Amino acid sequence: MRVLHLVVFVLTILLWEEEVSCGQSYYYFNPYYQSYRKKHLARMRGYHPSKYKNYQRDTSSGFKGDFLASRPNMCRVKEVFGTGQRFYEGKVPQRRVCDRPTFVRYQCCPGYNMVEGEKGCPAVVPLQNLKQTTLELLQQKFPKLLTNTELEGNLLYQGAFTVFVPIDSAFQNLTYDDRQRLHPWTYHAPSLLHYHVVTGRYNYTTFKKQEEVPTLYYGEKKLRINKYPSGVATVNCARIMVPNQMASNGIVHIIDRLIRPLDFRGTIADVILRDQRLTKFSQMLYKANLIDTLQKSKHFTLFIPEDKAFKRLSSGLNNRITNDRKIATAIAKYHIIKGTYCAASTVLSAQLISLEGGFLAFICKFNGNYVNDAKLIEEDIVTSNGVIHIINKVLLPNTVKDILQVAHELDLTKLTELVHRSGLADWVQSRPEYTWFAPNDAAFEALSPIYKEALQEQPGLVEQMLKYHTLEGRMKTDSLVGEQTLRTGIDARLKVGVYHNGITIDSSHILDGDRESSNGLIHVIDKVLIPPELNLMDLIESDPELEVFTNAIKKAGLEDLFQQKPGKQLTVIAPTTDAFYRMPTYKREDYMKNKEKLKRLIARHVIDRVVVSSGLDMSTTYSLMSRQLEPVAFKLESSGTLWINKYAKVQARDHLALNGVIFKTDRVLHCLCKEIT
Numbered sequence: 001m002r003v004l005h006l007v008v009f010v011l012t013i014l015l016w017e018e019e020v021s022c023g024q025s026y027y028y029f030n031p032y033y034q035s036y037r038k039k040h041l042a043r044m045r046g047y048h049p050s051k052y053k054n055y056q057r058d059t060s061s062g063f064k065g066d067f068l069a070s071r072p073n074m075c076r077v078k079e080v081f082g083t084g085q086r087f088y089e090g091k092v093p094q095r096r097v098c099d100r101p102t103f104v105r106y107q108c109c110p111g112y113n114m115v116e117g118e119k120g121c122p123a124v125v126p127l128q129n130l131k132q133t134t135l136e137l138l139q140q141k142f143p144k145l146l147t148n149t150e151l152e153g154n155l156l157y158q159g160a161f162t163v164f165v166p167i168d169s170a171f172q173n174l175t176y177d178d179r180q181r182l183h184p185w186t187y188h189a190p191s192l193l194h195y196h197v198v199t200g201r202y203n204y205t206t207f208k209k210q211e212e213v214p215t216l217y218y219g220e221k222k223l224r225i226n227k228y229p230s231g232v233a234t235v236n237c238a239r240i241m242v243p244n245q246m247a248s249n250g251i252v253h254i255i256d257r258l259i260r261p262l263d264f265r266g267t268i269a270d271v272i273l274r275d276q277r278l279t280k281f282s283q284m285l286y287k288a289n290l291i292d293t294l295q296k297s298k299h300f301t302l303f304i305p306e307d308k309a310f311k312r313l314s315s316g317l318n319n320r321i322t323n324d325r326k327i328a329t330a331i332a333k334y335h336i337i338k339g340t341y342c343a344a345s346t347v348l349s350a351q352l353i354s355l356e357g358g359f360l361a362f363i364c365k366f367n368g369n370y371v372n373d374a375k376l377i378e379e380d381i382v383t384s385n386g387v388i389h390i391i392n393k394v395l396l397p398n399t400v401k402d403i404l405q406v407a408h409e410l411d412l413t414k415l416t417e418l419v420h421r422s423g424l425a426d427w428v429q430s431r432p433e434y435t436w437f438a439p440n441d442a443a444f445e446a447l448s449p450i451y452k453e454a455l456q457e458q459p460g461l462v463e464q465m466l467k468y469h470t471l472e473g474r475m476k477t478d479s480l481v482g483e484q485t486l487r488t489g490i491d492a493r494l495k496v497g498v499y500h501n502g503i504t505i506d507s508s509h510i511l512d513g514d515r516e517s518s519n520g521l522i523h524v525i526d527k528v529l530i531p532p533e534l535n536l537m538d539l540i541e542s543d544p545e546l547e548v549f550t551n552a553i554k555k556a557g558l559e560d561l562f563q564q565k566p567g568k569q570l571t572v573i574a575p576t577t578d579a580f581y582r583m584p585t586y587k588r589e590d591y592m593k594n595k596e597k598l599k600r601l602i603a604r605h606v607i608d609r610v611v612v613s614s615g616l617d618m619s620t621t622y623s624l625m626s627r628q629l630e631p632v633a634f635k636l637e638s639s640g641t642l643w644i645n646k647y648a649k650v651q652a653r654d655h656l657a658l659n660g661v662i663f664k665t666d667r668v669l670h671c672l673c674k675e676i677t
Helices: 002-021 031-040 063-069 130-136 141-146 150-157 176-182 192-196 268-274 276-287 291-296 307-311 315-323 325-334 403-409 413-421 425-430 441-445 449-457 459-468 536-541 544-556 577-582 585-593 595-604
Strands: 055-057 074-080 086-088 100-108 161-166 197-199 211-214 222-227 233-235 238-247 250-255 300-305 336-338 349-353 359-365 368-371 374-383 386-391 434-439 470-472 485-487 493-499 502-505 508-516 520-525 570-575 621-625 631-636 642-644 648-657 660-665
Touching (some): 130 141, 130 150, 141 192, 150 161, 150 197, 161 238, 268 300, 268 374, 276 291, 300 307, 336 349, 403 413, 413 425, 413 441, 434 508, 536 544, 536 648, 536 660, 544 570, 544 577, 585 595
Parallel strands (some): 161 250, 300 386, 570 660
Antiparallel strands (some): 055 100, 161 197, 211 222, 233 238, 300 336, 349 359, 434 470, 485 493, 621 631, 642 648, 648 660
16 A cells, blocks of 8 residues: 555646646546646645746746746746747747647746745856856857957957857758858858857847848858747847846857858849759749849848649649739739748738738647648748748638638638539629628527528529629728618618627628728628518518507608618517506607607607617617607627616517617506607
8 A cells, every 4th residue: 555655646746747747738637637737736735846846837926926026037948848948037928839738837037046045046247258158058169160250359358249059059051062061271261160259249229120140250241130029039030049148348149040041042042042852932922023123222122932842733723923023023022022031930820911911820738830721841941032922722812712712711611612502603602893781600500490491492582682792893891881771783782880789791801801802892790681571660560569659650651651661771679569558658648649749759769879789898888869869778688688768678679660760668668749840
């Protein structure tokens, strides 16, 4: 039994180490481990082995401040599980880097050491020269190459300089040309090491984007510093691994590779035209008249598909690229980004805007870097005016895809399936220049079973529904204004509303707008729009629960108001028959006998604009004036119940007519019914 307890104790220690070392380890998410931990870890409460005391799960919690406050001069280092990559305090806020979990390690800040028996790192280390500082950072290769050179004397006795020191492993597997450049012919001759040294102190905190700094290499060759929103900083796309190591005559930054002059390969255009893998893309650049731009302007990032990628495109699209300058230009510009984005620039994901105007997702994953769904197969080809990444797929902007393709990529699965099943795909794809309000999958799920079944069985109904969701021409959200009505493909208009919570079309919300395609524009909405067939008067008259309200309209002689053309849109608060019978009998009869008072009562229930419940925010009051100039206040509770003026409960909402919308209530609104002059 004692042996068993000892085994359990050892296993618990091992599992606990895994937990404290890595915030999201396999064991941490393993349900079997959690069950085991609950049973056996309790006996270890209060036990903290010294070998783990400087590790912490990366929870970004308040614990960090308390821990560091009691331990002076200790720095927080974030390490990526399974890679050995480290990011220093404040440089990378994310808890995951490239889909891998991170954990936190505490160590003495640069320039400080521990003192036995004291917390933190109270001992100050005197600053030394740049060469000695590099050696103390456990980098041997760079200082060794300095031996018996003029540069060695500079880094020992002169300054101030900033030195970007490649880690030792960067000097392995060098090309013959690199080895020649690293060894100067004479004592005074410049070597590639000179390119890693700049005059002055360049601190991480002062780095700027696209900053080009002259080096000691022939006195004019510049290197390019970039600092990204993620906190990562690069030098000619080499990531700065350990920043700001102070020396008596400058600063040392440790970088992850050897860097070469920006003009080592020439311009972006030079690289593309020389590389036999990129002939298809170079032809596209000629057609788009972009070669001159990539030769003379800066700074750019290009994601260039290799020639193999073009073979995966359809023959039709390849022909369009060859024969249509507009298509070639759009595709070429979609692969070009303004600014320099190295592979290390994203630790999770970043959204980039192409020259074409479309967005690209630059994503760092467990198995490499991606742009949209294309993988980077060669990264960081640094040029004098930017950087090139080779990818394995051709990126297609929405402007060269037809509207149905874009709908499919927006995951509008049920809509696209319905279009194909109804035989309307050609009609949707071939229509020129139109706007499509496209319902998402959840919108179709919310339809009544009867209407769903009808859509499955009646292609004519699908066609009518689609026409009601489309407009002629491209109408962007910037062109949509409140109280606007839009002419559709059938004899019914869409009603536009603009509210604090967004833009509504009929009773739907626009969730994702202005998605371009080659033949139109898509706005994703959250409801299927069912075309109204009746005007307000006919809709009210057809509802048996509104019989008294119908009679009141007719007695007041207001049928024409509710039968107006669709250009004039109204919101009607329609009390049910039960609502009228809740009124005192004398008051109801008084209204019914007096035509003028009845007109005012009905005007009390009419608003000269469209209101839909989807435009209302929870637990807020939305107030408008009725035609009788008395307030109508809508309030949507968190439970979903809608009230008008606090006492009238809405029983049915958003009943759309050709010329307005109806809300059915269980109360008649109180009316002062004063004469309006």
